[in-house]
Amino acid sequence: MQDKNRSELFSEIVEHRRAVRDFDTTHSMPENIVEQAMNDALLAPSSSNLQLWEMHRVKSDGVKEKLAHLCMGQGAAKTASELVVVVTRKDKWKERAKWNAEKIRSSLNGEEPNEKIKGALAYYEKLMPFAYFNDPLNITGFFKYLLLNTIGLFRPTVRRLGHTEGRIVAHKSAALAAQTFMLSVAASGYDTCPMEGVDPVRIKRLLKLPTGAEVNMVIAVGKRTSQGVYGPRLRVEANQVIQTW
Amino acid sequence: MQDKNRSELFSEIVEHRRAVRDFDTTHSMPENIVEQAMNDALLAPSSSNLQLWEMHRVKSDGVKEKLAHLCMGQGAAKTASELVVVVTRKDKWKERAKWNAEKIRSSLNGEEPNEKIKGALAYYEKLMPFAYFNDPLNITGFFKYLLLNTIGLFRPTVRRLGHTEGRIVAHKSAALAAQTFMLSVAASGYDTCPMEGVDPVRIKRLLKLPTGAEVNMVIAVGKRTSQGVYGPRLRVEANQVIQTW
Numbered sequence: 001m002q003d004k005n006r007s008e009l010f011s012e013i014v015e016h017r018r019a020v021r022d023f024d025t026t027h028s029m030p031e032n033i034v035e036q037a038m039n040d041a042l043l044a045p046s047s048s049n050l051q052l053w054e055m056h057r058v059k060s061d062g063v064k065e066k067l068a069h070l071c072m073g074q075g076a077a078k079t080a081s082e083l084v085v086v087v088t089r090k091d092k093w094k095e096r097a098k099w100n101a102e103k104i105r106s107s108l109n110g111e112e113p114n115e116k117i118k119g120a121l122a123y124y125e126k127l128m129p130f131a132y133f134n135d136p137l138n139i140t141g142f143f144k145y146l147l148l149n150t151i152g153l154f155r156p157t158v159r160r161l162g163h164t165e166g167r168i169v170a171h172k173s174a175a176l177a178a179q180t181f182m183l184s185v186a187a188s189g190y191d192t193c194p195m196e197g198v199d200p201v202r203i204k205r206l207l208k209l210p211t212g213a214e215v216n217m218v219i220a221v222g223k224r225t226s227q228g229v230y231g232p233r234l235r236v237e238a239n240q241v242i243q244t245w
Numbered sequence: 246m247q248d249k250n251r252s253e254l255f256s257e258i259v260e261h262r263r264a265v266r267d268f269d270t271t272h273s274m275p276e277n278i279v280e281q282a283m284n285d286a287l288l289a290p291s292s293s294n295l296q297l298w299e300m301h302r303v304k305s306d307g308v309k310e311k312l313a314h315l316c317m318g319q320g321a322a323k324t325a326s327e328l329v330v331v332v333t334r335k336d337k338w339k340e341r342a343k344w345n346a347e348k349i350r351s352s353l354n355g356e357e358p359n360e361k362i363k364g365a366l367a368y369y370e371k372l373m374p375f376a377y378f379n380d381p382l383n384i385t386g387f388f389k390y391l392l393l394n395t396i397g398l399f400r401p402t403v404r405r406l407g408h409t410e411g412r413i414v415a416h417k418s419a420a421l422a423a424q425t426f427m428l429s430v431a432a433s434g435y436d437t438c439p440m441e442g443v444d445p446v447r448i449k450r451l452l453k454l455p456t457g458a459e460v461n462m463v464i465a466v467g468k469r470t471s472q473g474v475y476g477p478r479l480r481v482e483a484n485q486v487i488q489t490w
Contacts, residue, residue, distance in 0.1 A: 007281060009254055010432035014285045014425060036252060038487055040259045042480055044424060045439050049479060054486045063490045070401045096481070103479050116475065149446075156315045156444040164409055168416050169441065172461065175420035176439075179289060180259060183428065187255035194290050194421075196414065199401035201394075207490070216417065230361065234294060234348050235287055236341070241299045242283055245308045245452070 013187045018229045020191040021076045023222030029081040029190065034221055037184035038084075044180040046173040048128065050096040053174035053216065055181070056085040056207050063206070070202045071218055076193035080220035085203060086178045088170035091212025093132045097124045131161045138163045167214065174216040185221055191228065193220040258432045263474045265436040266321045268467030274326040274435065279466055282429035283329075289425040291418040293373065295341040298419035298461065300426070301330040301452050308451070315447045316463055321438035325465035330448060331423045333415035336457025338377045342369045376406045383408045412459065419461040430466055436473065438465040 038055055046052070058064050059082050067085070071077035101124040104117060113121065134140050141162025151157045182192045200215040283300055291297070303309050304327050312330070316322035346369040349362060358366065379385050386407025396402045427437045445460035 006254060006258065007429070007433045009251060010258060010429055011281070011285055013251065013255060014288050014429070017288070017290070019290055036256070038483070040256055042483060042486070043259050043262070043478070045262070045264055045427070047441055051481050051486060054488065056488050056490060058490045060490055072401060072403070099481065100479065104476075107476065120475075152444065152446060156317060156447055158317070158442050158444065159446055164412075167409075168413055171413050171417050172420040172441075175417040176424040179421040179424040180428070182290070183425070184252070184255055184259070188252045196292055196417075197403050199397065199403065201397060201404055202401055207488075230365075231349075231352065233288070234345065236296050236344065238283070238287060241287070241296060243299065243301050243452075245301060245303045245305055 013183055016189075017182055017186040017192065018224075018233065019076075019193045020220070020222070020224040020228040021074070021193060021230055022225045022228045023076070023079040023081060023191065023220065024225050025079050025081075025222075027081065027223040029222060033185060033188045033190050034082055034084065036188065037181045037221075040184040041177040041181040044173075044177040046176065047169045048097075048123070049100055050093055050173075052089045052092055052096065052170045053177055054087040054089055054213070055177070056087060058083040058085065066206055067203065067218070070199045070206065071195050071220075072197055072199070074193075074195060074197070074220075076220040077195065077218065079222065079225075080193075081222035082220075084181065084219045084221060085207060086174050086181075086216040086219065087207075087209060088167070088174045088214045088216050089212065090166050090170040090214070091210065093128070093166070097128045097132070100124045132166060134163050134166070171214070171216055178217060178219065182219060191222060191224040194218075195220065258428055261434075262427055262431040262437065263469075263478065264321075264438045265465070265467070265469040265473040266319070266438060266475055267470045267473045268321070268324040268326060268436065268465065269470050270324050270326075270467075272326065272468040274467060278430060278433045278435050279327055279329065281433065282426045282466075285429040286422040286426040289418075289422040291421065292414045293342075293368070294345055295338055295418075297334045297337055297341065297415045298422055299332040299334055299458070300422070301332060303328040303330065311451055312448065312463070315444045315451065316440050316465075317442055317444070319438075319440060319442070319465075321440065321465040322463065324467065324470075325438075326467035327465075329426065329464040329466060330452060331419050331426075331461040331464065332452075332454060333412070333419045333459045333461050334457065335411050335415040335459070336455065338373070338411070342373045342377070345369045377411060379408050379411070416459070416461055423462060423464065427464060436467060436469040439463075440465065 068077035144161045185192050195218045313322035389406045430437050440463045448460050
């Protein structure tokens with residue numbers, strides 16, 4: 001297939017994706033749509049390849065009904081064939097940094113690492129503990145902020161490695177996966193609605209999530225009805241958000 | 246085109262996208278690749294349709310070289326044909342809420358709004374000022390947190406509407422646009438590398454961004470060389486991040 005066609009097709013997928021507020025409750029969605037979309041989402045880029053996110057696929061009627069209630073009873077949630085809760089797991093950074101280092105080490109097959117691989121290992125084993133480590137009161141975060149911004153007076157440096165920045169980084173990576181998921185569903189001719197106006201505390205309780213987990217968004221999935229899209233797409237003019245240098 | 250083909254093609258696009266660390270500096274990338282990817286990104290979903298993000302396209306050699314230096318001199322940045330700085334603009338919430346309300350009002354053509362439209366207008370004109378308004382010391386945020394979590398004892402409610410949550414929401418939406426951008430570039434047969442290890446303070450100064458703007462990520466764009474991808478794709482097992490209910 002020509003690159004041109006592929007690019008046009010991608011734009012069609014993007015065009016197809018709208019926030020759908022009403023799904024066809026009589027339609028029986030094939031199992032593999034969400035499965036395929038999750039497999040695609042797994043390949044989304046993630047900060048330092050830590051993959052600090054999870055997707056909780058809610059199909060069973062009992063849990064789905066409770067979850068829809070925690071999405072403030074929004075129509076999209078109530079009529080969805082499936083609901084997917086995207087979750088961040090910043091608390092897993094240590095385990096995943098170790099996992100990355102081990103994967104890299106095992107790929108060496110006993111050979112001496114070259115400079116690039118040495119760099120990657122130092123990143124996961126030395127730099128990352130400095131970047132991610134924090135204490136409950138964020139005192140470490142404060143001192144890192146001071147240190148980095150002092151260095152930053154003299155040369156380019158990353159600036160913020162505190163608790164909040166770690167949360168933001170995890171939510172960003174989860175969103176990269178979430179958008180891959182939504183576009184994949186659109187590529188299969190199905191529909192989604194991303195929802196952020198939800199009760200994260202009760203959702204965490206429902207899904208038995210640990211303290212360190214955070215709800216990124218809930219995505220409703222299904223087949224749109226003719227009333228599913230509320231109105232024309234509203235976007236600011238491109239020159240309001242795009243600038244060329 | 247059949248849905249099946251479209252879905253397979255989407256997976257191919259996702260497969261093509263890797264973090265490319267070395268771009269072909271002799272390749273002259275067509276102008277329209279980034280342009281098309283930005284047009285696709287504009288259609289990404291955004292929280293409450295506020296579109297609180299910007300993309301700064303850096304093509305000119307002078308600015309690009311300075312920017313690459315602020316990406317800590319990473320190879321991806323130094324060899325990229327273009328660099329795109331994704332920025333959040335949480336500070337524009339009021340202007341954009343007003344823009345949405347006006348667009349909805351003008352779509353009425355003088356007719357009486359129905360219940361759905363009344364709801365949307367109340368959302369932008371009444372609920373959103375409550376959700377987004379804050380003071381520099383986050384005192385309002387603290388009282389909103391107390392209020393919402395007291396209500397939350399008795400019924401489902403959104404919980405956090407403080408300064409940090411607003412930052413996270415803006416970064417999430419920017420990431421949805423960023424991933425759309427990266428996949429669109431991949432659909433055109435080109436490559437990207439998302440970078441977060443950058444100096445946001447100096448980048449804001451370089452691009453003359455206001456205090457309220459934040460750097461979400463910098464995306465390097467170009468044509469990969471044979472050394473562009475460092476190694477095989479490493480992903481945790483699907484059952485580590487996906488759970489079915």
